[in-house]
Amino acid sequence: MSDRYAQVIGTPPGRFVARRVGLPRPAPLERWRPGAPLVSGRVLLGAAPGGWLAEPAARVLASAGVRAATTPDRPLREAAAAAGLDAALHNRRTAGEETFKALVFDATGIADSTRLVELQGFFHPEVPHLEPSGRVVVLGTPPANCGGGRAATAQRALEGFTRALAKELGRGSTAQLVLVEPGGEDEIESTLRFLLSPRSAYVSGQVVLVGPAVAAGEVDWKRPLAGRTALVTGAARGIGEAIAETLSRDGGNVVALDVPAQSAQLREVADRLGGDAFELDVTAPDAPAAVAERFSEGIDVVVHNAGVTRDRTLAKMPADRWTELMEINLSSEERINDALLDAGVLRPNGRIVCVSSVSGIAGNAGQTNYSTSKAGVIGMVEALAPVVAERGVTINAVAPGFIETQMTSRMPFALREAGRRMNSLSQGGLPVDVAEAIAWFAGSGSGSLNGNVVRVCGQSLIGA
Numbered sequence: 288m289s290d291r292y293a294q295v296i297g298t299p300p301g302r303f304v305a306r307r308v309g310l311p312r313p314a315p316l317e318r319w320r321p322g323a324p325l326v327s328g329r330v331l332l333g334a335a336p337g338g339w340l341a342e343p344a345a346r347v348l349a350s351a352g353v354r355a356a357t358t359p360d361r362p363l364r365e366a367a368a369a370a371g372l373d374a375a376l377h378n379r380r381t382a383g384e385e386t387f388k389a390l391v392f393d394a395t396g397i398a399d400s401t402r403l404v405e406l407q408g409f410f411h412p413e414v415p416h417l418e419p420s421g422r423v424v425v426l427g428t429p430p431a432n433c434g435g436g437r438a439a440t441a442q443r444a445l446e447g448f449t450r451a452l453a454k455e456l457g458r459g460s461t462a463q464l465v466l467v468e469p470g471g472e473d474e475i476e477s478t479l480r481f482l483l484s485p486r487s488a489y490v491s492g493q494v495v496l497v498g499p500a501v502a503a504g505e506v507d508w509k510r511p512l513a514g515r516t517a518l519v520t521g522a523a524r525g526i527g528e529a530i531a532e533t534l535s536r537d538g539g540n541v542v543a544l545d546v547p548a549q550s551a552q553l554r555e556v557a558d559r560l561g562g563d564a565f566e567l568d569v570t571a572p573d574a575p576a577a578v579a580e581r582f583s584e585g586i587d588v589v590v591h592n593a594g595v596t597r598d599r600t601l602a603k604m605p606a607d608r609w610t611e612l613m614e615i616n617l618s619s620e621e622r623i624n625d626a627l628l629d630a631g632v633l634r635p636n637g638r639i640v641c642v643s644s645v646s647g648i649a650g651n652a653g654q655t656n657y658s659t660s661k662a663g664v665i666g667m668v669e670a671l672a673p674v675v676a677e678r679g680v681t682i683n684a685v686a687p688g689f690i691e692t693q694m695t696s697r698m699p700f701a702l703r704e705a706g707r708r709m710n711s712l713s714q715g716g717l718p719v720d721v722a723e724a725i726a727w728f729a730g731s732g733s734g735s736l737n738g739n740v741v742r743v744c745g746q747s748l749i750g751a
């Protein structure tokens with residue numbers, strides 16, 4: 288559905304009034320189109336002395352073919368050269384004369400709070416010149432891997448920095464923190480490619496954990512799902528339809544599942560994508576067995592997207608309303624996972640990707656049932672991550688905020704406007720924004736991402 292406010296504010300008189308009255312001014316967000324470059328401008332790479340991720344980051348920039356520059360620090364120049372990155376020299380004295388589309392900073396060398404000023408030193412001159420829909424990525428070490436003490440304190444501090452900077456950037460720009468466990472330095476490519484590109488348009492203020500290397504073959508970054516079979520539940524419309532389209536764009540063979548009542552729409556989606564339609568109510572008693580049977584030859588990606596709201600305050604919540612929602616949003620997902628794992632049909636390097644919600648993190652009045660189910664989805668991810676890792680499979684979740692769909696178009700006007708504006712990007716996201724995050728987790732190059740919950744909410748002010 289259309290955001291009329293954003294359209295009006297996008298006109299010169301609208302912009303004038305908004306500036307004068309202090310209204311939110313949502314910037315148009317750049318979104319990725321096939322054939323477009325990964326980053327539509329130059330990337331500046333910087334590093335605090337003594338870090339360990341500048342060279343791997345430079346390798347990714349070289350592999351992705353982006354135009355890059357580095358600050359003049361000698362170890363960083365050497366790391367970039369060793370990585371094969373052809374990077375221009377960016378003299379800080381000329382800051383303001385050059386603009387960048389993305390700023391990447393390796394902060395892993397910051398081992399003491401007195402050195403956190405390195406963040407200020409790198410970002411202060413550059414941030415005013417970040418291009419619209421720009422990207423900031425800070426690289427850090429998980430505090431748990433710092434051996435405690437001052438290094439752990441300093442690395443933990445990166446989170447506050449990144450989240451606060453994300454709130455300051457404006458103009459459709461975003462900032463994220465990527466924490467890399469030891470041994471994960473060669474596993475950051477899928478994450479950097481996602482976070483630096485317009486694919487992450489509505490993801491901001493997030494912390495992503497990259498684990499150690501896993502055995503995986505060559506990745507075709509243009510079609511990271513080539514040859515892989517992906518099941519998407521709730522795929523007849525809304526976010527599920529966008530997920531099916533995006534996974535198909537990335538080369539996946541999509542099996543689109545929805546209830547028999549959505550048969551016509553489901554077939555239209557499946558036919559358009561050259562995929563298969565699978566009519567099934569995920570809560571049916573025989574659904575887990577039916578899914579395992581359908582994929583008896585093996586499956587690579589399962590996306591649990593089907594979900595409903597059945598809003599009432601708890602005082603007015605009948606048990607059947609609670610149970611119907613819990614069955615669709617959570618319990619059926621647990622049963623389907625168990626059936627697939629018991630049948631051993633999830634292939635190595637397989638993926639389970641779940642759809643939680645910001646309501647599952649922050650809670651929402653009138654949604655005790657929904658918030659419970661979506662927090663449960665996060666619990667399921669956390670509980671299953673170590674279990675599925677033993678089979679070379681990962682499980683992650685995305686937690687959407689306000690996304691423009693039929694579900695949100697039914698919200699009362701005031702709530703809908705609040706949901707749209709109360710985030711750092713001052714607008715709602717699109718179904719494709721959720722789909723892009725799911726495609727990132729689902730891709731064959733994302734085997735070191737396990738147990739993550741990433742919000743696709745424009746850094747909603749609701750929740751963490």
Ligand code: NAD
Pocket residue numbers: 520521522523524525526527544545546549567568569570592593594595615642643644645686687688689690691692693694695
């Ligand atoms: P939607 O209502 O447009 O689509 C949901 C789809 O799931 C429908 O096609 C529906 O038929 C299907 N479905 C429902 N029950 C099913 C069942 N028992 N078996 C199989 N399929 C079933 O909703 P949406 O906005 O596209 O939401 C998709 C997911 O994203 C849901 O899990 C939702 O909770 C989550 N989410 C949405 C938003 C948002 O702003 N729209 C925000 C946070 C989370």
